Amino acid sequence: MIDKTAILGENVKIGHYVVIEEDVLIGDHVEIGNHVTIKAGTIIADHTTIHDFCLLGKAPTSNKKMARKPVVDLEPLYIGENVTIGSHTCLYQGSVLYQGVLVADMASIREKVCVGEDSIIGKNVMVENNVVIGQHVTIQTGSYVTAHMVIEDEVFIGPCVSSSNDKYMASRTKPLQGPIVKKTARIGNNATLLPSVIVGEKAIIGAGSVVTKDVSANQVVIGNPAKELEK
């Protein structure tokens, strides 16, 4: 079902049982799998591939209990050139994926997220709202990127890394601040990052560590709580 106001470029391939809503803009040489829904206004640039069972351009939702209501007037979702979007993914309105990004299967990216060139968002990675991810970043399978987190260029985040942004856990009065991970820092699998910690440039966080305070540039930390590795 392709709405008549949608604009499709040259040589676009579209699978079976696809829904493309009003005012969607699709560039040249785009491939779209089966069972895909593209919500109103979404923009997809040239040479991009969308796999099966994707939902693109979803609007945020909320319930009565949610302290922080989602923003209402969002820009459309913008997906750049040469991007690949895996199967069973869900990408929200108001986010931007620059060229060459790979979003793997079953990942989710909420509103007001920016993903820089050639970065990889791994399988089943959940990226919350208001996140900035630099260029050439790798976030491996199953990691969790909390809202208001910053991940600079060339950072490597291993699998199953967890982050949070609410020191007082649902106190509802303090501002939320996720971790800030500086350029080329590396984080081992299943590490835990507490709210607002800063991980310095080229720092290394060992697998399974619990990072409760800032880590300096070039520092290597391990353990629970994470401490500098003895040499």
Added chain:
Amino acid sequence: MIDKTAILGENVKIGHYVVIEEDVLIGDHVEIGNHVTIKAGTIIADHTTIHDFCLLGKAPTSNKKMARKPVVDLEPLYIGENVTIGSHTCLYQGSVLYQGVLVADMASIREKVCVGEDSIIGKNVMVENNVVIGQHVTIQTGSYVTAHMVIEDEVFIGPCVSSSNDKYMASRTKPLQGPIVKKTARIGNNATLLPSVIVGEKAIIGAGSVVTKDVSANQVVIGNPAKELEK
């Protein structure tokens, strides 16, 4: 494909490529997205929203190796008023969601689960069978709720929290018992709860903690194994 025995209320909106099986009952002002399957007998109350790619009312399955076979004669899935069900979710037969509940994208809820009013089941949260979740509970993205777990009213569970219920790991002879989390307790991200631990009222579990024994009311614990925070 809407079965002719399904009953739809007034002002129901249904997307494209939707399957509604026999004897489904849908209230007034319900919105159903694209690519949704609603299994036989499911009941959806007024003013509820179902997003794209949902599977509602699934029956349990098993294989030869599974020690504990699923129950066969389950009640239909019941989804109350003003509920929101995110995209790519899977909800089983025999569960009840009370009014105002939000189930976020990619979450799963198995059979014999009860979710109280206005509670939030976060993105990619997996809730196993035979779980009781109270009112105004928040379970954040990526947490895992094991079978036979109890979560009382107003509990806050941060992201990526893990729980288990089988002290002997597949011994197959002992009864399963998940953790019991008392009213308004708060659990930090990526914490690990061992089988049958009791987390007392207003207790706080630090991020990344491994809770190996009961935590008293108002106690604050951190570390691996989790111990009372020194003041």
Added chain:
Amino acid sequence: MIDKTAILGENVKIGHYVVIEEDVLIGDHVEIGNHVTIKAGTIIADHTTIHDFCLLGKAPTSNKKMARKPVVDLEPLYIGENVTIGSHTCLYQGSVLYQGVLVADMASIREKVCVGEDSIIGKNVMVENNVVIGQHVTIQTGSYVTAHMVIEDEVFIGPCVSSSNDKYMASRTKPLQGPIVKKTARIGNNATLLPSVIVGEKAIIGAGSVVTKDVSANQVVIGNPAKELEK
């Protein structure tokens, strides 16, 4: 949409909005749910059940940044007899599931994976490429199986267990080696396994442990880093 070159056995049930591509081979008494895509060449043996929203036989993808390009000439996906594939799953080309396997909802299995008879791949479990999983293995909900990992027969992996294979985190020069888990070993929930560790036969890893070095047969380890349990 069933391609005319696909071959279907006797008594095959197919749901609504299903796509079956060229040269797919489906045995007798197979049941296929709604909203399913089966890619070219996939083979499904007798008495197997495929639930809704599955993608079977996906080809690997990559982007410019990925150091290790996926293999191109893969065998088709082979799914054996009496297998059950849960909803919203994604299984790649070049993998083999032996008879009696259960792949639960929202799980993912990449290319060059072998899953032995009657093993269970739990809900939301992500299995990467080049993994060998033995017979009668249980991998519970939300666990992560890294590439180049070996899991022998009758191993029990609890929920939310994490593994990794890249000691130098994206150095791109060393070979990747995941953990090797020997027969009947048991791993508690949310444990972290570092690259290339060997977990011996009948060893037990406590919940929340961080396994930084090899664990001997019959050893019981807990903590961060994991150490032998004092008796």
